[in-house]
């Protein structure tokens with residue numbers, strides 16, 4: 001076509017006949033070397049196009065664009081000279097000849113240039129925290145859709161159609177009229193703010209909230225809108241915000257997931273606590289209700305044992321059986337009492353009422369309570385306390401602590417051993433129950449106060465234990481605000497240390 | 506769709522409009538508007554559904570979003586008591602900014618009834634305050650159509 005036209009006809013076409021006027025045409029070979037040119041090159045290019053020179057030396061944007069991948073190929077809004085923006089069409093004329101058309105878009109671009117320039121400068125400044133030099137070229141972002149607002153519902157499209165918009169709403173072009181609130185119902189809400197802002201007639205912009213649109217199945221994009229007032233004109237710029245949104249979304253998502261996990265944890269914890277309470281209540285009720293039948297059986301056993309007349313009628317085997325029944329019932333009752341006591345401590349069903357008490361007396365009572373068992377195993381009990389110390393404790397509970405510790409010590413001390421209660425007073429008061437027993441293995445000493453140490457509760461004399469004693473001790477000590485620790489060496493004995501802090505004592 | 510975060514607003518809309526459900530929780534940023542036409546006793550109603558991001562310390566719902574609405578779903582997560590408190594706050598906000606809007610409360614995730622924190626007393630409280638309350642599950646598609654039908658009908662009768 002053009003090839004067939006004489007050169008001067010082409011010149012006439014593009015200088016005199018609208019709509020061709022003002023178009024620059026450059027012909028190149030398949031490598032982009034300029035063959036010739038027609039039209040107002042001064043408008044489009046800084047230098048005169050030179051025959052034989054590569055086209056991209058004039059327009060860097062055309063680097064490796066000749067030959068184009070498809071023909072015709074159109075590049076939009078390419079800045080070809082200061083203040084000049086052109087659509088560049090590359091058309092294959094024949095295999096080794098290409099026609100490149102420059103169509104001025106500066107007026108189109110000029111309308112939105114200011115806006116984009118301003119917005120980009122701002123964005124650039126935000127991102128880099130430096131200001132752009134005055135003369136710098138704008139870097140264009142053509143992902144924005146710019147609307148020239150006419151009234152509440154209609155606008156004309158004032159920019160090239162970005163690809164996201166053409167997949168959302170095909171059939172719109174530059175200068176198309178558009179009922180924008182139908183396509184973006186979200187903007188109906190933003191228009192309240194925007195109208196307020198425009199009515200002030202001050203240059204500037206306001207930003208909307210974020211909304212998202214589905215551009216194709218499974219693909220959403222997030223958008224924000226800017227209402228812009230520029231030199232008496234109202235614009236709406238709609239901008240996709242992929243990068244920013246991703247970051248914001250991630251942060252928010254993480255914060256919320258954490259919150260959800262935390263809420264769940266809290267819920268599980270309270271559920272668990274309820275369950276544990278149930279367990280303690282159950283134990284408490286069962287041990288309470290078991291007490292009377294056990295005590296009744298024990299009473300009968302006592303009766304039989306004490307009725308010497310009847311007893312002697314039985315042979316030795318049956319006599320021993322009856323003694324065994326009594327022993328086992330005593331143990332069962334003791335275990336049951338401890339269980340009851342322990343579960344109530346666990347439930348918090350007790351109150352510590354502190355009063356002034358004589359430590360010497362507490363130790364004496366402990367000694368007396370344990371005297372039978374001490375005698376049985378030939379264990380020597382002693383204390384270093386000579387002059388009395390007054391401590392402030394719940395007397396009956398604290399007495400139990402010492403009783404438990406000493407009976408525990410007896411259990412794990414072989415025949416003819418020693419149990420020593422050492423009291424030390426400086427700022428704090430320390431009461432140590434030291435035995436010469438078998439000691440406590442390391443793995444047990446860690447869980448020894450938990451109330452249910454399953455391992456090794458068998459004493460040196462074959463005594464059976466409940467494992468509850470030390471759990472009870474720990475609960476009572478804690479409730480007083482005291483501390484208890486254990487030091488032990490296998491084969492050398494154990495030492496339980498109660499510390500009464502100065503102000504608590 | 507109003508409610509605390511992660512109560513199931515997006516899931517309810519997606520179930521209703523696109524018949525899909527995803528276990529994955531994806532924070533909604535901003536507003537997503539979907540459309541669906543429903544048949545209410547013979548007349549067609551075009552619903553514009555505004556799925557608004559969840560209310561919490563990080564994102565506050567803008568009253569402007571509610572202003573022009575004809576109806577609001579207040580969505581509560583049955584397994585999270587805290588979401589009911591936020592629901593009550595949003596009810597107050599909706600009443601103030603859109604006095605003509607009808608309100609329907611959805612207690613969502615009724616497939617997890619075992620784990621519900623919201624009690625029958627809570628629900629009775631909402632009902633005695635004059636609200637329509639519907640128990641839904643986006644997961645098992647329980648009472649979703651009922652919910653949208655109910656609010657459409659209330660909006661039409663307004």
Ligand SMILES: Nc1nc2c(ncn2[C@@H]2O[C@H](COP(=O)(O)OP(=O)(O)O)[C@@H](O)[C@H]2O)c(=O)[nH]1
Pocket residue numbers: 508509510511512513514515516517527528529530531532533559613614615616617641642643644645
């Ligand atoms: N079990 C169950 N999970 C749900 C239900 N609805 C939503 N979810 C889940 O709850 C989470 C939050 O849902 P989403 O719709 O994103 O909540 P939104 O923040 O209110 O929009 C997601 O993991 C969903 O899969 C439901 O009815 N049952």
Ligand SMILES: [Mg+2]
Pocket residue numbers: 514515516531532533556557558559
């Ligand atoms: Mg959501």
